Amino acid sequence: MMATQYNRLVPKYLRTLNSKSGLYQFEEFLDRLRLWLKSIHFFYFVPRFVRHYIPPMNFLYKKYIRNMTWIDNYLIGFVKERRKEIENTPKEEALSSDILTLLICANTDREKYPIKSNDEFSRPMTDEEIRYCIFEVIGGGIDTTSHSTSFLIYYLCKSPEKKAKVYAEIDNIFKGDKTRPVTYDDIEKLVYVEAAAKESSRLMPIVPSVFKRAINDVMIGGLNWKSGQEFFVHQHYIHHNKSHWPNPKEFIPERFLGDTNKIEKNSFIPFGGGIRQCPGRHLGMIANECHELKLYIRPRKD
Numbered sequence: 001m002m003a004t005q006y007n008r009l010v011p012k013y014l015r016t017l018n019s020k021s022g023l024y025q026f027e028e029f030l031d032r033l034r035l036w037l038k039s040i041h042f043f044y045f046v047p048r049f050v051r052h053y054i055p056p057m058n059f060l061y062k063k064y065i066r067n068m069t070w071i072d073n074y075l076i077g078f079v080k081e082r083r084k085e086i087e088n089t090p091k092e093e094a095l096s097s098d099i100l101t102l103l104i105c106a107n108t109d110r111e112k113y114p115i116k117s118n119d120e121f122s123r124p125m126t127d128e129e130i131r132y133c134i135f136e137v138i139g140g141g142i143d144t145t146s147h148s149t150s151f152l153i154y155y156l157c158k159s160p161e162k163k164a165k166v167y168a169e170i171d172n173i174f175k176g177d178k179t180r181p182v183t184y185d186d187i188e189k190l191v192y193v194e195a196a197a198k199e200s201s202r203l204m205p206i207v208p209s210v211f212k213r214a215i216n217d218v219m220i221g222g223l224n225w226k227s228g229q230e231f232f233v234h235q236h237y238i239h240h241n242k243s244h245w246p247n248p249k250e251f252i253p254e255r256f257l258g259d260t261n262k263i264e265k266n267s268f269i270p271f272g273g274g275i276r277q278c279p280g281r282h283l284g285m286i287a288n289e290c291h292e293l294k295l296y297i298r299p300r301k302d
């Protein structure tokens with residue numbers, strides 16, 4: 001989405017920074033996203049009373065809230081702008097399939113793949129709801145995917161023997177054609193590539209732990225948790241636990257080949273779990289595999 005925005009906002013011949021250009025605002029947006037990321041820990045760990053009343057925490061608090069308001073307004077601007085564009089597009093003209101367009105058109109007569117149901121969610125979403133979704137996708141979908149790819153490349157570079165297997169599989173499917181687009185069929189056939197991507201996310205889960213709250217009294221891991229109690233599930237630790245993963249520090253994609261039923265339930269959770277499991281998990285995994293492909297299909301420089 002960011003790359004598309006960049007290309008849309010700034011024609012090639014204008015790609016220099018000046019304070020009025022959309023690109024300038026976009027750069028500011030990225031800076032503010034970084035600040036927002038920093039502020040997450042502040043809101044997690046600084047108690048409410050301290051952040052409201054004790055200097056300098058209360059100044060930081062105000063700064064972070066101002067930052068969040070700026071981001072909200074910026075994103076709402078996109079939603080409104082795109083909504084107007086869609087309204088001005090004749091019905092017979094096809095719309096693009098980007099996430100923003102799909103969200104705006106959901107449950108309207110412009111929806112591409114309508115789902116019939118009569119529940120409380122069968123109404124078009126408000127600008128505010130779409131803004132939340134877009135922000136989640138930006139926050140949850142971009143760095144996670146790019147960092148996953150970086151670690152995959154890292155582990156493959158460290159394991160020439162495994163990398164050779166990735167090459168062999170890619171060669172077998174693409175037969176030397178370096179230009180044709182990657183299809184869904186290819187992705188299905190690339191089992192070793194997928195196994196390598198999974199093994200890399202086992203060794204280095206990009207989100208190392210997730211935050212959960214018990215909604216009932218429950219026993220997990222032999223401990224009793226009270227309703228309302230909050231805790232972290234530590235993926236990194238689980239992925240390195242010897243009882244689930246023999247030689248846990250070694251990069252062995254073969255673990256994910258063959259009968260995957262032997263992988264113990266909940267011992268591989270790079271995308272979290274439960275009802276709030278990552279909704280972008282398939283997209284993230286496919287993007288990861290496609291990056292791997294693009295890289296290795298090219299002329300090879302080891």
Ligand code: HEM
Nearest residue numbers: 136140141144145148207210271272273276277278280284
């Ligand atoms: C390799 C890439 C990715 C990894 C490792 C990853 C990992 C995660 C994890 C661990 C969670 C928390 C799940 C939990 O609480 O149990 C999460 C949530 C989320 N992810 Fe991803 N993600 C990736 C890609 C994406 C992509 C591509 C998108 C969107 C297009 C996305 C959107 C989201 C959203 C919206 C949530 C919040 C879900 C909720 O709270 O209900 N993620 N992701």
